[in-house]
Amino acid sequence: MTAICLYFQVHQPCRLKRYTAFDIGRDHDYEDGEENRRLLDKVAERCYLPANALLSNLICKHEGRFRVAFSISGALLDQLKAYRPDVLESFQGLGETGCVEFLNETYYHSLSFLFSRDEFRAQVSRHQRKIKELFGQDGKTFRFTELIYSNDLAREAESLGYEVILAEGVESLLGDRSPNRVYRASGIESGFGDSAGGQDGVGDGCGYDAKKEAGTGDGRIKVLLRNYRLSDDISFRFSNRDWREYPLTAEKYAHWIHSENGAATVINLFMDYETFGEHQWAETGIFPFLEELPGEILKHRDFVFATPAEIAGTVEPVASIDAPELSSWADTERDLTAWLGNAMQQDAAGTLYGLEADVKACNNSDLLDSWRKLQTSDHFYYMCTKWFADGDVHKYFNPYPSPYDAYINYMNILDDLSKQMKKEKRL
Amino acid sequence: MRVLMFGWEFPPVVSGGLGTACYGITKALTGLGNHVLFVMPRIELSRPFPLLTLISASDILNDASEIKGPFAQESSFLPSNLPFLPPSLSGPIILRPYLRAGQSGGEYLGPSDWPAESYLAAGEGYGVDLFAEVCRYGEAGGLIAARETFDVIHGHDWMTVPAGLAARQKSGKPFILHIHSLEYDRSGEEVNEGIFELERLGMEEADRIIAVSHYTKKMIVSRYGIPPEKIFVVYNAMNQREAGETCHIRRTGDDKVVLFMGRITFQKGPDYFIDAAARVLKEMPEVTFIMAGSGDMMPRMVERVAELKIGKRFHFTGFLQGPQVEEAMALADLYVMPSVSEPFGLAPLEAMMYDVPVIISRQSGVSEVLKHALKVDFWDVDELANKMIAVLKYPPLAGELVERAREELKNLRWEKAALKILEVYKV
Numbered sequence: 142m143t144a145i146c147l148y149f150q151v152h153q154p155c156r157l158k159r160y161t162a163f164d165i166g167r168d169h170d171y172e173d174g175e176e177n178r179r180l181l182d183k184v185a186e187r188c189y190l191p192a193n194a195l196l197s198n199l200i201c202k203h204e205g206r207f208r209v210a211f212s213i214s215g216a217l218l219d220q221l222k223a224y225r226p227d228v229l230e231s232f233q234g235l236g237e238t239g240c241v242e243f244l245n246e247t248y249y250h251s252l253s254f255l256f257s258r259d260e261f262r263a264q265v266s267r268h269q270r271k272i273k274e275l276f277g278q279d280g281k282t283f284r285f286t287e288l289i290y291s292n293d294l295a296r297e298a299e300s301l302g303y304e305v306i307l308a309e310g311v312e313s314l315l316g317d318r319s320p321n322r323v324y325r326a327s328g329i330e331s332g333f334g335d336s337a338g339g340q341d342g343v344g345d346g347c348g349y350d351a352k353k354e355a356g357t358g359d360g361r362i363k364v365l366l367r368n369y370r371l372s373d374d375i376s377f378r379f380s381n382r383d384w385r386e387y388p389l390t391a392e393k394y395a396h397w398i399h400s401e402n403g404a405a406t407v408i409n410l411f412m413d414y415e416t417f418g419e420h421q422w423a424e425t426g427i428f429p430f431l432e433e434l435p436g437e438i439l440k441h442r443d444f445v446f447a448t449p450a451e452i453a454g455t456v457e458p459v460a461s462i463d464a465p466e467l468s469s470w471a472d473t474e475r476d477l478t479a480w481l482g483n484a485m486q487q488d489a490a491g492t493l494y495g496l497e498a499d500v501k502a503c504n505n506s507d508l509l510d511s512w513r514k515l516q517t518s519d520h521f522y523y524m525c526t527k528w529f530a531d532g533d534v535h536k537y538f539n540p541y542p543s544p545y546d547a548y549i550n551y552m553n554i555l556d557d558l559s560k561q562m563k564k565e566k567r568l
Numbered sequence: 569m570r571v572l573m574f575g576w577e578f579p580p581v582v583s584g585g586l587g588t589a590c591y592g593i594t595k596a597l598t599g600l601g602n603h604v605l606f607v608m609p610r611i612e613l614s615r616p617f618p619l620l621t622l623i624s625a626s627d628i629l630n631d632a633s634e635i636k637g638p639f640a641q642e643s644s645f646l647p648s649n650l651p652f653l654p655p656s657l658s659g660p661i662i663l664r665p666y667l668r669a670g671q672s673g674g675e676y677l678g679p680s681d682w683p684a685e686s687y688l689a690a691g692e693g694y695g696v697d698l699f700a701e702v703c704r705y706g707e708a709g710g711l712i713a714a715r716e717t718f719d720v721i722h723g724h725d726w727m728t729v730p731a732g733l734a735a736r737q738k739s740g741k742p743f744i745l746h747i748h749s750l751e752y753d754r755s756g757e758e759v760n761e762g763i764f765e766l767e768r769l770g771m772e773e774a775d776r777i778i779a780v781s782h783y784t785k786k787m788i789v790s791r792y793g794i795p796p797e798k799i800f801v802v803y804n805a806m807n808q809r810e811a812g813e814t815c816h817i818r819r820t821g822d823d824k825v826v827l828f829m830g831r832i833t834f835q836k837g838p839d840y841f842i843d844a845a846a847r848v849l850k851e852m853p854e855v856t857f858i859m860a861g862s863g864d865m866m867p868r869m870v871e872r873v874a875e876l877k878i879g880k881r882f883h884f885t886g887f888l889q890g891p892q893v894e895e896a897m898a899l900a901d902l903y904v905m906p907s908v909s910e911p912f913g914l915a916p917l918e919a920m921m922y923d924v925p926v927i928i929s930r931q932s933g934v935s936e937v938l939k940h941a942l943k944v945d946f947w948d949v950d951e952l953a954n955k956m957i958a959v960l961k962y963p964p965l966a967g968e969l970v971e972r973a974r975e976e977l978k979n980l981r982w983e984k985a986a987l988k989i990l991e992v993y994k995v
Contacts, residue, residue, distance in 0.1 A: 161950060161951065161953075161954035162851055162953070162954045162957040162958065162961075163847070163851070163950065163953070163954065483964075483968050484964035484967050484968050484971075485962075485964045485965060485968050487964070488962065488964040526940070526968060526972055542943070543939070543942075543943070545940075545942055545965060545968070545969065546942075548958075548962070548964075548965055548968075549954070549955060549958040549962070549965065552958065552961075552962050552965075553954075553958070556961075
């Protein structure tokens with residue numbers, strides 16, 4: 142039996158308004174409310190509403206056999222609550238079918254784990270409560286911003302009570318093992334990374350290490366790894382006319398999935414929800430593809446759909462994954478350079494988290510709120526200079542004309558925030 | 569290929585970017601094995617590199633045997649359709665930037681408030697009436713064309729139009745007009761009709777046109793009504809010998825220095841620089857501003873600085889040459905080119921060579937090729953000031969700009985430009 146695990150990331154940042162050196166000390170409102178609303182309306186109409194309606198129909202049609210998972214950032218949930226309660230209700234409607242799992246993440250879609258454990262825990266806990274409040278679910282699955290993963294993170298997630306964590310199925314973690322298996326995290330209790338973990342099952346794709354079973358450093362928390370080839374076939378390549386497989390039909394895709402029969406326990410298809418209607422426009426035929434896909438996959442009786450928590454509850458891991466280094470699902474490097482790769486990004490993040498002690502000492506919820514919103518990883522992504530010259534996916538998502546403009550704007554805002562904090566302290 | 573090239577200046581005597589560009593172009597063309605016969609009004613040095621022959625137009629005209637030669641009976645080699653030059657042009661007009669203020673023999677009687685060092689040329693000027701010089705140069709063009717063998721005629725800017733057309737009439741070879749700067753760039757709406765007409769005639773008559781940027785190409789189409797099909801864009805580049813010797817200069821002292829270097833004329837936007845400086849000084853009173861160069865707007869600019877009461881932090885150096893340029897660059901923490909209309913703009917590339925971060929106006933050709941420079945609309949003084957402050961206040965910004973610019977400079981090679989020019993020859 143092979144479980145197809147569909148998880149969609151749903152997130153929209155709170156974009157900042159143009160903020161110059163001359164606004165510092167004069168203007169403490171940092172968000173571009175109008176632009177955020179415009180983009181929220183656009184993505185709601187193009188993606189969230191039609192895709193939710195489609196998923197709702199599919200769940201109904203397949204009588205519970207079609208199941209999906211969402212992780213909706215707190216940053217977006219707040220925006221939906223304020224401006225598009227209809228979209229929030231449609232997600233809640235999906236939750237009520239019993240076929241949808243809502244994951245936990247950091248409330249502000251932040252990189253907090255890398256800078257402050259306290260802040261990380263505060264944001265995870267806040268998101269957990271929010272998901273419970275809105276969807277009535279106790280989070281069992283954790284995913285960190287942009288699928289960032291490491292042994293340390295897995296250990297932290299386990300200590301917070303999560304049963305399963307998501308990661309990118311990158312070669313540095315898997316070696317030549319398959320992502321289509323359930324793994325367990327390594328380097329958990331012992332506190333030091335066990336380098337032997339990377340050797341597990343080399344060659345057969347489903348190896349099993351007796352030493353790990355003896356408990357020399359593996360955690361109980363399970364790891365689901367994204368099958369990036371099959372995931373990106375939909376999220377990136379679907380409408381690419383130069384792609385050998387263009388046009389991609391549900392039938393063809395289901396055939397690829399079915400050919401994994403016997404070798405795969407699970408196939409993890411993780412992608413941005415905005416793939417449907419926003420990154421791949423409706424004109425590309427992405428919605429009919431999604432509509433037909435579950436039926437095509439379920440034609441084969443050895444295939445089922447399951448959410449991460451359901452898989453974690455029923456499938457035993459075959460081996461451990463050792464991740465002493467951080468990985469992510471971004472770019473070809475699959476590392477953190479998209480957010481923290483250059484001096485500006487490091488300076489911006491360092492300066493932001495350097496304010497933590499002071500902002501928390503202020504006891505001013507507005508300032509704390511502003512500080513937290515500035516943690517959203519998108520702000521650092523906009524400052525990426527890696528492929529700026531070529532113009533690519535980074536540019537598509539960037540509201541600024543250049544990474545330098547993004548940095549200048551952000552630093553001006555941080556400067557104002559820090560001045561406000563100093564003033565508050567003096568009072 | 570043998571190229572008959574008409575220029576107006578050539579290193580070491582240059583008044584701006586034109587001479588530097590001609591040097592780069594001829595060096596690269598000859599480096600690729602092409603012979604270049606470079607004609608200019610006067611010659612200051614002979615044969616700077618192989619395959620380049622410098623020809624002096626004044627020598628040709630002064631040589632009695634040439635005049636008495638087989639073509640002596642023709643009254644003029646100028647095309648018959650050359651427009652009548654309005655008499656207003658024969659006076660001491662401001663022919664930016666090409667007219668050198670003749671300091672010799674008091675030939676030139678400029679306005680009394682005219683700074684003596686205007687237009688930098690040492691030694692003799694080109695005479696009182698630039699148009700007369702241009703016509704004489706044109707006659708020489710015809711004589712030279714009759715004497716030499718070549719495959720193509722390549723002229724640089726309006727001054728070479730009569731020469732280029734005369735040479736084409738004599739030889740029947742294609743005439744390519746290379747536009748480095750237009751009267752609209754130099755003078756805004758107050759164009760000199762005579763120059764404008766000569767530019768238009770040249771572009772209409774030329775077999776093909778090379779523009780130094782899409783910015784310039786657009787202007788040629790919209791202002792001169794030239795069909796876009798005959799205009800080819802070839803960007804300027806950086807001399808690789810110079811670029812290889814990137815200067816890493818130690819900056820001393822804590823005070824930050826912002827540099828403007830260029831002619832103090834309408835085209836270069838010195839007034840926007842001064843207004844932005846005043847804005848910056850309100851936020852950062854310790855910054856020093858340097859305006860290096862000279863030009864017709866200088867007296868007004870000195871007054872403006874006084875009006876704004878920022879003279880203490882704002883210095884005029886007059887025109888700088890050679891080692892002085894280097895010194896100014898060594899001092900600078902930031903280079904600003906706020907040009908109102910800049911067909912290309914080589915100066916920021918030079919600043920980048922000295923590891924100085926640059927802010928350039930979007931109304932420039934160079935902004936089409938530079939990604940790692942900060943860009944502003946020349947009229948947006950607030951944004952210019954905002955970016956100046958950011959560079960001075962957030963060191964990682966300057967660091968990233970400089971580091972990325974080094975990679976970028978390596979790709980701006982004259983060889984690339986020369987290959988494109990050869991393609992245009994062969995169209």
